[in-house]
Amino acid sequence: MTERRIAVACSGGRDSMALLHATVRQAAIDDVQVIALHVHHGLSPHADVWLEHVEAQCARWARRGLPIAFAAARIVERPARGDSVEAWARQARYRALRELAIAHGAEIVLLAHHRRDQAETFLLQALRGAGVTGLAGMPGRIMRDGIIWQRPWLERPRADIEAYARRHRLKYIDDDSNTDPRFARNRLRQTVWPALAGAFEQAEATLADSAAWAQQACAVLDEVAAHDLAQAAPERELIISRWVALSPARRGNALRVWLRRGLSTAAPASLIERLLAELPKARPARWPVPGGALRAYRDRLSFLPAAASPIARPRETSLSVQRVGRFSLPGWGGTLAVARVKEGGVPLAWLGRLELQPRVGGETFQAGAGRPPRSLKKQYQAAAIPDDERAGPLLYSGTQLVFVPGLGIDARVVGFPGQSLVSLAWLPDSSAR
Incomplete structure (x- = not known):
């Protein structure tokens, strides 16, 4: 039987240490292995101390026979100039947590956000002018990138978590960056929230409820969009x-x-x-x-x-096609596909010596038997071929235009049934892959 595993994101702060402790106690009853995941951002001079604290606590609980293991990741890159440090750290943290969870066979990662966090998120999003999606705040459970992210305490008040930590005498670390006024959430906690809670005692609960209503509204809007997009x-x-x-x-x-x-x-x-x-x-x-x-x-x-920056290569100027198959033309950024057909194709004999030329203007193309030759520009417009699908070489046999990417084989070289005929198709590198 495969061992059941669940991961807990643990920074070492009060909320995450409390969640880790509660999860480990329940896991011992349910026969589940817990993996404590810690991300070392390297932004604080105390980051090494936080990592050591979580690792040491996990080791103490493991010596008592509790089903817990520790895993950590260090983020070595730094935010680019002008990036929001909060946003960068959050994105880097979730990427690292996902990689750790997958590496240790955990499909669920528990996060310690509680009701106050949800209320703060609602306020911050409202102050930023967010729409319904932003006001919905954090979901209690969501599948993303192959991992289930779950917030089991999202409806629990902050006071409950504080009481739990006191009751079990949990040791935790206060992040010194939580007092840095450069961060919007810190300014909200230090100056706005005390006044708000003093004036409105139920602010935490009512704002979290508003986020829940916004989540329901988002779900309805997604259903309406799914119906509309099924047609559009x-x-x-x-x-x-x-x-x-x-x-x-x-x-x-x-x-x-x-x-x-x-x-x-x-x-x-x-x-x-x-x-x-x-x-x-x-x-x-x-x-x-x-x-x-x-x-x-x-x-x-x-x-x-976005197209990858191609390596500059000289363009091929000639090609000999004597069989069906695919012929790579890296200088032109694509592949010519040649396939056997019974009708509507060009005789293979026409392709023994081809010249490859770019479009320079003045070329004419005959789209069908009995139709007059017209300029490539008009033929592209009539066939509704976008500009980026007109790239590739024009194929000539002598002075006769044989094939144009996006338009196909010129009607003047289409052979008769019974001849050895082939079709031609131009595949840009992205399509060829």
Whole structure:
């Protein structure tokens, strides 16, 4: 039988030490192994002391026969200039906790946030002008990146945790950075919260309740967005005309959820506002987003991943194709795929000596038998081929244009049934992979 394991994120402070102690006591009854996870940020001169404290406490409990082990990670990188230290530390901490949990076979990580933390989060988000998603605060349980993150004390008042720590005489460390007024949460705790709690005795409970209501509202909005996107974005692309047909409120909601799916994170409010204003009438157009760009072309909005910086290579100028298969052309950033077909293809004999040339202007392409040759620009526009799908070499046999990426085989070289015919397709490196 596989040993059951659960992890507890433990900084060494009062809340996390109390949660670790309570979890270990229950784990001894339920036959569960507990892994205490500690992240050493390296931001405080006391960080080594905190790590040693948690490790020593875990060792003492283990000597008493309690089912506990200790694991730690050190973060060696530092926040970039201009980064929020709070945000950077939080992201780095969760990445490290996830890696530790996976390395030690734990699928659940417990976090020690309580009701006061939730109330503070609600206030901070409101002061930052957050929408419903921000006001929802922290979820009690969520699956993210293959790990279940659970906050079992999220509905418990801070006073309960303080009483638990006193009752069991737990030793913990006070983080000196908790008094640093540069951090917004510290300013809230030191100056705003005492006055708020003095004027409104139930502030902690009522603000946490408001966060819970916001979570329910988020769930409803996600359901509405899922219904709207089933029509407006049945695949990965957003169909702009169907999206515009929604009411303004549902349009904004659907766009937020669609962007969150594509970006794997909440989109900046500035991007959403810009798209709501520009997207209904802007085509073609592009908007930069993390990891790439958004492209509006014809009636579609799609994500374009950022292209890796290619290594400069000389472009191939000739190619001999005497069989089916794939022919890599790294200088052009892609691969030519050649496949056997019974009709509609070019005779293989045409491909024995091909010249590869870039588009320079003035080229004409015949899209079908009996149709007049037209300029590549007009043919691309008629076929609705976006600019970034027009890259790749033009293939010539002598002076005759044979193949154009995005458009296909020129009708003037299409062979007859019974000949040895092949199809041609251009695969950019991202597609070839």
